[in-house]
Amino acid sequence: MRKSTRFILFTTVLILLIVLIAVHARHSQAVSINDRRERDELVRTLRLTDLCLFTEARYTRNPAMADRFAPFQDHPLAMEHFPSGSLVRPPSGNAAK
DSSP: OOHHHHHHHHHHHHHHHHHHHHHHHHHHHHHHHHHHHHHHHHHHHHTOOSOOOOSSOHHHHOGGGOOSSGGGSSOTTOOOSSGGGGTSOOOOSOOOO
């Protein structure tokens, strides 16, 4: 086989791969949009709230919805009851209004 024939064959295969990659990307994007719509509908139907990070204490379940005083509901100097309390920082901003 001549070098020019190999080059043309190699170039053709590469162009075919690029076209297949583009087709796959377009198909994946369409599937992704459809999945997102289904998840949005499920969230709307089940009336789900934000992400739940931990299941232990109410102030670690969703840090965006936590009170500033929730970790100290027993006593301000009380020890931490739950291990996840040491992993989550207190909410930022003035949430105790």
